[in-house]
Structure formats: structure tokens, C-alpha cells
Amino acid sequence: MIPGQKQLSNLEELLEGVWKQNPVFVMVLGMCPTLAVSVSAMNAVSMGLATTFVLVGSTFLVSLLRNVIPKEVRIATYIVIIATFVTVVDYLIQAISLAVYDALGAFIQLIVVNCIILGRAEAHASKNPPLRSVLNALGMGAGFTVGLFALGGVREILGAGKLFGFSLFGPDFQPWVVMVLPPGGFFVLGAWLLLFNWLNSRKTDAAPAKPAEGHAHV
Amino acid sequence: MNPTPRIELRASPHVVRGNSVERIMFHVVLALLPIAAFSVWQYGLSALAMLVTVTLSCVATERLFNRLSGNPSTLTDWSATITGLILALTLPPAFPLWMAVVAGFTSIALGKALFGGIGCNVLNPALVGRAFVQAAFPVAITTWVPAFAPNRFSEFAPTTFTPPFMTPPDIGEWAKRAVDGFTGATPLARWKFENVLATPADFLTGAVTASAGETSAILILLCGAYLAIRKFMDWRIPVAVLASAALTAYVFQLVDPSRYPDPLFVLLSGGLMIGAVFMATDMATSPVTPRGVWIYGALIGVVTVMIRYFGGLTEGVMYAILIGNALAPLIDQVTQPRVFGQTREKAAMGKKA
Numbered sequence: 001m002i003p004g005q006k007q008l009s010n011l012e013e014l015l016e017g018v019w020k021q022n023p024v025f026v027m028v029l030g031m032c033p034t035l036a037v038s039v040s041a042m043n044a045v046s047m048g049l050a051t052t053f054v055l056v057g058s059t060f061l062v063s064l065l066r067n068v069i070p071k072e073v074r075i076a077t078y079i080v081i082i083a084t085f086v087t088v089v090d091y092l093i094q095a096i097s098l099a100v101y102d103a104l105g106a107f108i109q110l111i112v113v114n115c116i117i118l119g120r121a122e123a124h125a126s127k128n129p130p131l132r133s134v135l136n137a138l139g140m141g142a143g144f145t146v147g148l149f150a151l152g153g154v155r156e157i158l159g160a161g162k163l164f165g166f167s168l169f170g171p172d173f174q175p176w177v178v179m180v181l182p183p184g185g186f187f188v189l190g191a192w193l194l195l196f197n198w199l200n201s202r203k204t205d206a207a208p209a210k211p212a213e214g215h216a217h218v
Numbered sequence: 219m220n221p222t223p224r225i226e227l228r229a230s231p232h233v234v235r236g237n238s239v240e241r242i243m244f245h246v247v248l249a250l251l252p253i254a255a256f257s258v259w260q261y262g263l264s265a266l267a268m269l270v271t272v273t274l275s276c277v278a279t280e281r282l283f284n285r286l287s288g289n290p291s292t293l294t295d296w297s298a299t300i301t302g303l304i305l306a307l308t309l310p311p312a313f314p315l316w317m318a319v320v321a322g323f324t325s326i327a328l329g330k331a332l333f334g335g336i337g338c339n340v341l342n343p344a345l346v347g348r349a350f351v352q353a354a355f356p357v358a359i360t361t362w363v364p365a366f367a368p369n370r371f372s373e374f375a376p377t378t379f380t381p382p383f384m385t386p387p388d389i390g391e392w393a394k395r396a397v398d399g400f401t402g403a404t405p406l407a408r409w410k411f412e413n414v415l416a417t418p419a420d421f422l423t424g425a426v427t428a429s430a431g432e433t434s435a436i437l438i439l440l441c442g443a444y445l446a447i448r449k450f451m452d453w454r455i456p457v458a459v460l461a462s463a464a465l466t467a468y469v470f471q472l473v474d475p476s477r478y479p480d481p482l483f484v485l486l487s488g489g490l491m492i493g494a495v496f497m498a499t500d501m502a503t504s505p506v507t508p509r510g511v512w513i514y515g516a517l518i519g520v521v522t523v524m525i526r527y528f529g530g531l532t533e534g535v536m537y538a539i540l541i542g543n544a545l546a547p548l549i550d551q552v553t554q555p556r557v558f559g560q561t562r563e564k565a566a567m568g569k570k571a
Contacts, residue, residue: 161383174317174385178353187328194332 013132017140023116024147024189025196030116033107034148035185041164044152045145046100050089050108052141055117056134057085059125063133066126078121079112086112116144147192154188155179239336242450242501243296249441250303250496256437257430261311261363262370264378265430271315273302275322283331297336301325304496305344307431308489308536309351312363312375312389316382317355324350337502341543345497345536352536358386362404362427364397404428405487406532415479421486428488435491442495451499454508458515459494459522460485466523478527490522493535503543510546510553517549518542 008016023029033051038044058081062069069077090108094101101108111117120140125133156162159180161173178184258266280298284291292298305325309318325347333339352359363375375393377386393400404427405416420426424433431438446453467484485491498504498518505514518538525534556562 169383172384174355174358174380174383176354177356178350181353183353 010132010135014135014139016136017138017143018146019143021140022143022147022196023140024144024150025192027116028193029119030114030144031189033110033114034151035182035189037104037107038148038151038155038185038188039159039180040103040156040162041149041152042100042156043103044148046093046097047104047107048141048145048148050093050104051111051114051116051144052138053089053092054082054085054111054114055120055137055141055144057088058082058117059120059133059137060130062121062125063128063130069126074126075118075122078118082117082121083112116140150192151185151188154191155184159184237450239297240295243300245448245450246300246445246496247296247303249445250300250307252441253307253431253434253437253492254303256424256434257307257311260365260370260424260433261430262367263373264363264370264375265311267315267374267378268309268311268313268318268430269303269306272306272309272318272322273299275319276302276305276326279323279326280331283327283335287331289335292336295336298326301330301343301347304492305347307492307496308344308348308429310359310362311430312361312377314358314377314380314386316380317351317358320354321347321351323347339502340547341540342497342500342503345540345543348536349540361386361389362402363389364393364400364427365425365433367393367396369396400427402427404532405483406526409479409483409487410526410532415483416487418482418486426487431492432489435486438491438495445495451495452504452511454511455499455504455515456494458512459498459519460490462516462519463490463494463523464519466520470523470527484523484526488526488533489535493522493539494518497535498539498542500543503546505546505549505553507550507553507555509555510549513549513553514542514546517545 017023021027024034030051033047037047058078061081062078065077065081086109089111093104093108120133120137124136128136153163156164157168158176159178160175161167161169167173176184179188254269258269276298277293280293281291284293302322302325305321306318309321313321325343325345328350329341329343329346330336330339358377361377375389377389380386390402393402403411405420408414408416416426421433421435426433442451442456445451446456464481464485467478467481470478471480494515498515505511518535518541521538521541522534525531525537531537
């Protein structure tokens with residue numbers, strides 16, 4: 001807990017990552033998996049859930065061990081903890097659905113270097129008790145999943161005319177090829193960021209007397 | 219009673235020629251109209267519907283972003299109209315109208331408004347729009363219709379009124395019925411894949427398969443000359459683009475005449491002419507230094523020929539100009555002229571500091 005900062009209630013802690021500190025739209029963290037796997041809604045949600053699992057598990061463990069881990073080797077320790085959960089989720093997805101596993105490819109293993117997870121472990125779990133860490137991680141994971149779904153949904157609808165594999169417009173739909181290519185990821189992410197910033201600026205414009213809240217643009 | 223003599227103090231310039239953004243842009247629109255008219259004569263109703271739709275969607279998008287940003291309308295500076303016309307002239311004549319709207323919206327929204335409007339854009343807005351639809355709808359943007367089809371003023375191409383978000387129907391039957399023996403390939407594609415060269419006469423009369431405004435080489439040069447003479451356009455850019463493209467093509471032909479076409483074919487085919495005259499010369503996205511303009515033009519010409527000869531696509535003008543646009547600020551920076559009276563050594567020192 002940073003001194004001077006207001007203690008958040010448990011609900012606020014949970015909702016922090018969903019909206020105010022959304023990892024995709026506000027903190028703009030974890031962009032590599034966000035842009036790479038958000039080709040379809042299914043991939044996006046699977047990736048979001050896998051990341052959430054690793055996030056919750058590793059922040060819980062880091063928070064439990066926060067007084068035991070020596071400061072000097074904390075990053076290495078966090079990475080070992082995160083890698084353990086990534087291995088679990090890697091085998092888990094392989095067991096549940098081989099199709100999803102093939103679609104996500106190396107990005108499942110790359111969860112280990114996702115900066116949202118290391119960031120949460122370092123900035124939150126190492127300073128907070130387990131319950132609060134898990135609540136925060138759940139919120140962040142949900143926010144990440146929502147963000148990925150927002151990208152994957154739009155890209156799948158425009159790029160294939162489908163959502164979760166169900167055809168929305170019939171067989172005559174003209175796919176926007178660019179949307180399933182890497183540039184499409186940037187276009188859609190840019191559009192969502194634009195929308196979020198616009199909504200935020202409208203809110204701050206509406207209440208100019210209130211001092212601006214600390215935006216954590218990382 | 220004598221009025222008190224008024225003394226006005228103000229900074230230079232004290233004598234202005236009366237050129238304004240509005241005036242220059244209006245003359246560019248005038249210069250584009252003959253090309254658009256030729257395109258309509260060549261391709262008929264479909265081209266007319268496409269030209270009008272693209273231009274209107276560009277203007278409407280400009281207005282929408284004016285409203286969103288709370289700024290006064292910038293429609294009167296004609297720049298959105300120019301973007302629309304140029305974009306329409308680079309699209310296939312029978313391009314589905316709903317895709318044309320997507321192209322128009324993207325060009326103004328992504329290419330211009332997001333950067334801050336006129337003068338702030340990094341890339342040519344029309345080409346941003348075209349690059350987007352090229353990547354999004356690769357089949358539709360390479361579906362061509364025959365020029366001078368006898369039924370061009372009585373019926374639309376079947377693709378024109380494709381319902382929004384739907385795949386355009388196959389145009390082969392219709393085109394073959396309209397013009398016997400129509401192959402549906404541009405001269406560049408026929409050269410690349412079938413090794414068949416179109417003659418200069420085909421290009422000059424416009425009897426080739428191409429984007430709406432690409433074929434009228436003489437008309438484009440005349441309109442460009444008008445703009446250059448009125449000093450609304452930097453003549454060095456088209457000259458540099460065309461000269462460097464011709465020179466590059468000439469060198470290749472010297473090396474292997476059986477494989478590479480003659481420079482005249484390179485100049486007349488595809489969008490090189492309209493690209494050099496109307497797109498590379500966009501004031502906001504081209505360099506301003508005298509030497510930089512030549513480098514910029516030469517770069518576009520060389521890259522165009524390279525993409526045509528060695529790239530996967532048949533046409534490279536669009537990407538060549540976009541690359542040139544992206545490099546324009548850098549070219550400006552390295553070609554800064556010496557300040558009058560400054561010695562070479564001093565200028566070098568100033569640059570380092």
C-alpha cells in the first residue's frame with residue numbers, strides 16, 4: 001500500500017482492473033498477446049481465461065510468500081511461481097481443447113513474460129494480503145479478458161462474419177481480410193483506445209472542479 | 219473633418235498574392251474534373267455512381283469529425299472533395315458502393331482527421347483509404363470491367379449495388395456479354411503473368427482495363443501542367459517521379475530486354491501518371507526543400523518500378539507514394555539548405571549543435 005493512498009474496499013479492489021485500471025484499455029499492458037491472438041472471439045476469451053488463471057494463482061502464492069521472499073531475488077522467484085502456473089495452464093488447455101491449443105500456439109507459454117502478471121506480482125501482491133491480491137488479480141484478469149474479447153469479437157465479426165464460430169450474416173458475407181491480419185489488430189485496438197479516452201475525457205470535462213485522478217499510464 | 223491617419227504595425231509579409239488554401243484546393247478540384255469526366259465517359263454509370271459515392275462519403279466523414287471535435291466546418295477548403303475524387307479515381311470502376319463508402323470513411327478518418335485535419339496528415343489520405351480497402355477486400359479491388367462497353371450508359375455493373383457487407387457477385391459473365399473476349403486483367407497483370415504488352419495506342423485511347431482514372435495519360439498531364447503553370451503544384455515532383463521510373467525501367471531493359479518492358483509502357487501503365495501528378499504532389503505530405511523534392515520524387519519512381527518488377531503485386535505506385543510520404547520529414551531534415559551567407563563549416567557546426 002502506497003502511503004497516503006486511500007484504502008480501497010474489497011469491491012473497489014475487484015472492480016479496479018475491470019474498468020478504472022483496465023490492463024488493455026487504460027494501462028495498455030500485455031499488448032503482444034492482445035494483438036496476436038485476438039483474431040477470433042474464441043481465441044481471445046481462451047487467452048483471457050488462461051491469463052486470469054495464471055494471474056490469480058501466482059498473485060495468491062506471491063502474496064502468501066511476500067514476507068519470506070528476499071528482496072534481492074524477488075523477480076526470479078516471481079518468474080518461477082508464474083512459470084509453474086503457466087505450465088499447469090499449458091497442459092490444461094492441451095487436455096481440454098487441442099484446437100484452441102494449436103490456435104494460441106506459443107502465446108500460452110509466453111504468458112510467463114506477460115507484463116500484467118509480473119506487474120501485478122511486483123506492484124500489488126508483494127504488498128497486500130492474499131485475499132486482496134486475489135480480488136485484484138480476478139478483476140485484472142476479467143478486465144484483460146473483456147479487453148481481448150472486445151478486440152477478438154470485432155475482428156471476428158468483420159474478418160469472418162462470425163462470432164464464436166457462429167455465422168452472423170449468412171454465407172454471402174464479404175470478409176474484411178485486413179481484420180484478421182496484424183494491421184487489423186492495431187486498427188481495432190486504436191479504435192477502442194480512442195473510444196475509451198473519449199469517454200474518459202468527457203467525464204473529466206463534465207466535472208472540472210474535481211481534481212484529476214492519478215492515471216496510471218504505463 | 220480629417221480622419222486621424224492610421225498607422226498599422228505588423229509583421230511581414232506585407233504583399234500577398236491572394237493564394238489561399240481554399241483557392242489552390244478549388245483549382246485542384248477543377249483540374250480533377252476533366253479526368254473524372256473522361257472516366258465516366260469510359261466506364262459509364264458504374265463509374266459515375268462510384269465517383270459520387272466516394273466523394274460524398276469523404277465529405278460526410280469530414281463533417282462528422284468537424285462536429286465531434288467541435289471545430290467549424292472545413293468543407294469549404296475543398297480538401298475532402300479532392301481526397302474523395304482522387305480516391306475514386308484510383309478504385310476499379312465497378313467497385314461495390316458499400317466498399318467505396320468504407321474507403322472514403324477510412325481515408326478521411328484514419329488518414330486525416332485522427333492526425334488533426336488538413337495539413338497535419340502524415341500520409342496521403344486518399345492512399346490510406348485505398349491501402350485499407352486493398353488489404354480488406356483484395357478480390358473486389360482487382361475486379362475490373364471493360365472500358366467502352368456498349369451498354370455502359372444503360373446499365374450498372376452487377377457489382378456496383380452489392381448489399382452492404384455482402385460479397386459482390388461474379389462479374390465475368392456480365393463483362394463477357396458486354397465486351398467479347400474480355401480477360402479481366404490490367405495491362406500490368408497481363409505483362410507480369412502472361413508476358414503480353416499493351417501498346418501505347420491502347421493506353422492513349424483509354425482502351426485498357428484499369429482503375430477509374432488511370433488511363434487518360436494525356437489528360438492527366440494537361441491538367442497537371444495547368445496546376446504547375448498556375449504554381450498550385452510543384453512541377454519538380456511529377457518530373458522527378460516519372461524521370462526516375464523511366465530511367466530505372468530503361469536500365470532494366472538494357473540488362474534484359476526480353477524480360478523487362480520498355481520505359482514508355484512503365485510510364486503509361488497503372489496509376490503512375492495520376493499518382494505522380496496528383497498524389498505525390500500533395501503539399502502536406504511531400505518535402506519542402508528544393509533538393510528534398512527531387513530525392514522524394516526519385517525515390518517514388520524507383521520504388522514503384524521495383525515493386526512492379528519484383529513484388530507480389532502488379533502495381534506499386536500506391537505503396538511507393540506512401541513510403542515517400544513517410545520518409546518526407548526525414549528527407550526535409552537532411553536536405554536543409556544553408557542559410558544565406560553562412561559558410562559550409564558553420565552550417566555543419568550548427569547542425570551538430
